[in-house]
Amino acid sequence: MIARDLLYEGKAKKVFLTDRDDRYLIRYKDDATAFNGEKKGSIIGKGAINNTMSAYFFQLLQSEGVESHFVEQTSSTEMVVRRVEIIPLEVIVRNIAAGSMSARLGIAEGTQLARPVVEFSYKRDDLGDPLVNDDHILALGLADEEELAKLREMALRVNTILREYLSKAGITLVDFKLEFGRLDNGEILLADEISPDTCRFWDSETGEKMDKDRFRRDLGNIEEGYRKALKRVLGGGK
Ligand code: TMP
Ligand code: ASP
Helix, strand or coil: CCCCEEEEEECCEEEEEEEECCEEEEECCEEEEEECCCCECCCCCCHHHHHHHHHHHHHHHCCCCCCECCCEEEECCCCEEEEEECEEEEEEEEEEHHHHHHHCCCCCCCEEEEEEEEEEEEECHCCCCCCCCCHHHHHHCCCCHHHHHHHHHHHHHHHHHHHHHHHCEEEEEEEEEEEEEEECCCCEEECCCCCCCCCCEEECCCCCEECHHHHHHCCHHHHHHHHHHHHHHEEEEE
């Protein structure tokens, strides 16, 4: 697949048009930002790790019947995906309280939740991606009822599959963020990435963080955390 014009450059990825109008090429970058771009840096090797882990998870999910935009990994930092129109929602699933949920609701980080929590944020950098509920989503026309139900169902299914897989690899899946897209025919596919940038991964034994919180919170050994997470994921618990 030949990469042509740059379509879009995000904080962690570039999206290119290709010689096929139903495909994009995504190039993952080492650049890292946090707190809506206020904190900037670079994590050496992150692009390759996030690309490889995302490719692995998309294939695992596909084998369990969860359709995604993933087509193939074409280099260490690049993958070809199906062209979708991204739904402007961040779909977050939480198993354990952490991050913004702990701060907002005053629940200690690490508190096990009685059931998974699905949250939606409106993807608007200028507003800091505000939390929205089902009524906001329907009233703003961001998704219709059927789509909203589908997003929730797919997100919970991804949670079940990843949680079980990661637990065998000694990783506790604390929470994660997904994005979804629409094909021209309206079908909804999982999109974006699934990586240490978009998930919280804690070592099941020690609680050590193996994700972007090492960068957000200046915990050190950032690259090492990302590498460890990938090794565990690819090893599948072996
Ligand atoms: P939060 O606790 O900061 O709301 O984050 C919840 C999860 O979503 C966590 O796994 C990190 C991920 N996330 C992103 O992927 N992108 C973002 O912009 C934010 C704020 C969180
Ligand atoms: N990626 C987001 C940003 O730049 C936030 C985050 O992941 O913490 O700001």
